[in-house]
Amino acid sequence: MRLLSTLLVLATTLGCQPAADDTARYPAADLVLTNGNVVTVDDQRPVAEAIAITGGLIAAVGSAAEIAPYIDDSTEVIDLKGQTAIPGLIEGHGHYTSFGGSLMILDFRYAKSFAEIVSMVEEATRTTPAGEWIIGRGWHQDKWQVREDVLVEGLPLHESLSAATPDNPVMLIHTSGHGVFVNQRAMSLVELDGNTVAPDGGEIVRDENGNATGMMRESAQDVFRQAFSGHQGRRPAGVAEEEMRRMVMLAGEEALRHGITSFQDLGTSFAEVDLLKKMADEGNLPVRLWMAFEEQAAEMDGRLADYRMIGHGNNFLTVRAIGEKVLDGALGTHGGWLLEPYADLPRSHGLNVVPIEEIEYSARLAIENDYQLAIQGIGDRAYRELLNIYEAEFERHPDKSDLRWRIEHAQVIHPDDVERTVALGVIPAVQGIFACSDGPWVVDRLGEERTLERGYIFNTLAEAGLVPTNGTDPPVDEIDPIASFHCSVTRILPDGTRFQPQEVYSRERALYSYTMGNAIAAFEEDIKGSLTPGKLGDITVLSHDLLTVPDDEIMATEIVITIVGGEIRYRDGDIVN
Numbered sequence: 177m178r179l180l181s182t183l184l185v186l187a188t189t190l191g192c193q194p195a196a197d198d199t200a201r202y203p204a205a206d207l208v209l210t211n212g213n214v215v216t217v218d219d220q221r222p223v224a225e226a227i228a229i230t231g232g233l234i235a236a237v238g239s240a241a242e243i244a245p246y247i248d249d250s251t252e253v254i255d256l257k258g259q260t261a262i263p264g265l266i267e268g269h270g271h272y273t274s275f276g277g278s279l280m281i282l283d284f285r286y287a288k289s290f291a292e293i294v295s296m297v298e299e300a301t302r303t304t305p306a307g308e309w310i311i312g313r314g315w316h317q318d319k320w321q322v323r324e325d326v327l328v329e330g331l332p333l334h335e336s337l338s339a340a341t342p343d344n345p346v347m348l349i350h351t352s353g354h355g356v357f358v359n360q361r362a363m364s365l366v367e368l369d370g371n372t373v374a375p376d377g378g379e380i381v382r383d384e385n386g387n388a389t390g391m392m393r394e395s396a397q398d399v400f401r402q403a404f405s406g407h408q409g410r411r412p413a414g415v416a417e418e419e420m421r422r423m424v425m426l427a428g429e430e431a432l433r434h435g436i437t438s439f440q441d442l443g444t445s446f447a448e449v450d451l452l453k454k455m456a457d458e459g460n461l462p463v464r465l466w467m468a469f470e471e472q473a474a475e476m477d478g479r480l481a482d483y484r485m486i487g488h489g490n491n492f493l494t495v496r497a498i499g500e501k502v503l504d505g506a507l508g509t510h511g512g513w514l515l516e517p518y519a520d521l522p523r524s525h526g527l528n529v530v531p532i533e534e535i536e537y538s539a540r541l542a543i544e545n546d547y548q549l550a551i552q553g554i555g556d557r558a559y560r561e562l563l564n565i566y567e568a569e570f571e572r573h574p575d576k577s578d579l580r581w582r583i584e585h586a587q588v589i590h591p592d593d594v595e596r597t598v599a600l601g602v603i604p605a606v607q608g609i610f611a612c613s614d615g616p617w618v619v620d621r622l623g624e625e626r627t628l629e630r631g632y633i634f635n636t637l638a639e640a641g642l643v644p645t646n647g648t649d650p651p652v653d654e655i656d657p658i659a660s661f662h663c664s665v666t667r668i669l670p671d672g673t674r675f676q677p678q679e680v681y682s683r684e685r686a687l688y689s690y691t692m693g694n695a696i697a698a699f700e701e702d703i704k705g706s707l708t709p710g711k712l713g714d715i716t717v718l719s720h721d722l723l724t725v726p727d728d729e730i731m732a733t734e735i736v737i738t739i740v741g742g743e744i745r746y747r748d749g750d751i752v753n
């Protein structure tokens with residue numbers, strides 16, 4: 177019935193002005209937002225004053241007078257008092273449950289020194305039983321203002337950490353996720369010593385005597401992550417599901433506080449999707465999810481068709497992508513795979529993490545099962561290798577078109593590969609905020625000239641005709657679309673200088689990237705991305721108009737209300753249940 181009445185409303189509003197006296201033709205809306213500055217991201221009607229939502233869908237958008245007939249006694253009416261309503265923001269690249277998990281573990285994003293981190297971990301040992309793991313994440317050596325006396329490749333030694341934590345294995349995850357710093361107890365647990373050989377695609381950083389410093393790059397961290405998850409897996413049944421549900425809720429609430437109504441996850445598992453599906457059926461997902469599998473290709477072979485789902489549970493869960501296997505590492509840890517060596521580590525071109533054959537296998541599975549493929553390519557070499565893999569697969573299937581395969585991060589791109597990306601219809605899924613969080617040290621890694629030509633060239637990509645995208649890769653960076661918007665349109669670094677300022681998005685493009693652009697990158701432009709009658713009633717209300725607020729006031733923009741499917745889920749500082 178709801179759908180029927182919504183269709184009726186659509187039919188009657190298209191092309192004809194409602195007269196105030198024939199309200200019978202305008203079935204009551206569940207929710208009306210009025211007296212606002214409604215920025216629709218829909219060229220048909222870019223600006224309006226009011227929105228009516230019925231049955232979870234946008235019924236009409238118009239002037240306050242045009243929407244008034246949709247109001248009756250049962251309608252909840254919100255007077256926006258001139259505040260700005262935009263389409264619900266879409267996080268274009270993140271890690272949903274690990275983001276939720278990150279809200280439950282030590283947070284080192286603001287740590288100013290290694291010593292501060294050590295004391296935070298020491299504090300945690302007081303409430304952690306002996307033998308239990310202590311996990312932290314978010315540290316970055318370039319944020320430390322105090323340097324240790326002895327450094328190996330810019331990183332400290334584990335001794336002070338190990339002395340403070342004799343009874344607990346400790347694993348501290350780099351902000352990029354591409355390396356961990358561990359203590360002696362953890363190294364003993366996995367029997368790592370002076371003779372241990374690093375796995376392919378990884379590095380055990382050692383001092384001049386050959387002793388492990390505690391830093392494990394790329395695949396060298398896997399053994400520690402496995403030891404930790406093995407330990408977690410041995411806990412009583414039910415504990416794991418409870419913990420996962422808590423992560424889902426925590427991540428969702430944090431998303432809603434930041435105006436995010438949809439979240440694109442790059443890196444889920446079959447077990448995780450099983451639980452998310454259950455939660456979608458229960459109506460318990462706090463935001464809409466688009467999940468991409470990060471499983472071994474051999475594990476996925478034969479299972480993908482059963483798991484493909486689009487808009488499951490009232491459009492809360494979509495699974496139609498194979499995601500972020502990492503072809504290379506991060507620039508921060510010298511892992512991004514480059515065509516030429518690092519300027520500040522000339523012995524290295526970075527790392528090829530997941531073998532090419534594995535990505536090719538995933539590509540075959542993706543095309544056969546009608547999945548998108550979304551692989552990480554940070555360095556220009558990784559980006560080019562991915563284009564090669566994608567192109568080869570497309571050529572084998574000339575019957576298939578509009579596949580929207582993505583390259584995640586796309587931070588360093590050789591100019592020759594821009595046009596190729598356009599020709600192949602590939603989407604570089606970029607994150608605006610990284611230009612500012614990485615900006616302070618990118619020139620060290622790449623040198624001036626290469627940075628200028630290839631670094632974070634997001635507007636060049638959009639000008640070439642590629643879909644503008646955005647996001648913050650939570651928990652790598654904070655889930656803060658306002659910060660990413662600010663960086664996207666200013667490229668202002670924390671010290672006030674600008675990084676690659678010629679690559680700013682216009683205000684309109686930045687808003688588009690967080691709404692329509694991200695929707696297109698997930699095949700969801702028919703239901704999301706703009707405030708258009710018939711689309712989902714996902715709306716974010718802001719204190720400032722992002723299209724006109726001065727640069728230096730963008731960061732003061734607050735999320736006032738977050739609405740998902742016509743339900744108010746966050747308002748004035750509180751989650752609404």
Ligand SMILES: [Zn+2]
Nearest residue numbers: 270442500649
């Ligand atoms: Zn990521």
